[in-house]
Amino acid sequence: MISVRCSALEQARNDPSFFVQSLIEGTKGGGSFGMFRHWQKAIKDMHVENLTPSEAIRNLQNSFLRFNETRANKTKQENLIRSLVAYEKEFKKMKFEFEEGIRRIKWDIHSEVRLTGNTPWIVNDKNNFFAFFPIEEEIPWLTQLRFPLLQKYIADRILKCDVNKVNMGIFRLSENKFDFKRFDEEEIEDALNETRGIFQNVYDEYDKRKK
Structure with missing residues (x-):
């Protein structure tokens, strides 16, 4: 098959x-467990583990420590954290x-x-x-x-x-x-x-x- x-x-x-x-x-596609994958895990943990947004952000920030401290990485990380906050607000707004x-x-x-x-x-x-x-x-x-x-x-x-x-x-x-x-x-x-x-x-x- x-x-x-x-x-x-x-x-x-x-x-x-x-x-x-x-x-x-x-x-095969795929690759390393990148920053976006860590973002998805943080969102999943909010839903499955009932983490608060603050707890999810803290976990996400800790996961970012494994990445090089470049300006590009820092900008992306800041954007991902903003997106996590926005996601949680939109989720509540939609009454999901x-x-x-x-x-x-x-x-x-x-x-x-x-x-x-x-x-x-x-x-x-x-x-x-x-x-x-x-x-x-x-x-x-x-x-x-x-x-x-x-x-x-x-x-x-x-x-x-x-x-x-x-x-x-x-x-x-x-x-x-x-x-x-x-x-x-x-x-x-x-x-x-x-x-x-x-x-x-x-x-x-x-x-x-x-x-």
Whole structure:
């Protein structure tokens, strides 16, 4: 079974040949646990460990001690702390309550290709659910396939609710704002059909190169 991570879905969509080559060569994304990852952990600890914003900021500042004391790093750290404060304010403003943390995805969309990766954080406002990724750099998220796909996956497999009760989105650190969209059933079905076609291309390319 071939695995395609949600975060790599656009690469498979745009250039399946290059994507398959990276699979064969064992190329993986990722890297070091950077400052943004520490920011995400601080936010998670506020929700899961019930830390106060002050406690989360203190932990975040302590995690920054491992980085070189350059002007660029100091500026980024100050921005991340401001974003943590802004996030907490926006979270309260939206009257959100934390629902679910990250879950591993395992979805056999195609008979030979599985969608994997991690789900976003899930919150609720007592009426609907909102699933989002914190985004440090701008992305064209509204056109990415993973968001309508994850709306269905979260509704069907995690929350077990109507798909129209789930909103997908991001928390954009550049503006310190949430942005959400609820994809309709036609958009979700279109995303599923396109993904099945992409996964067929990935499988065909993989099978050809392995022979």
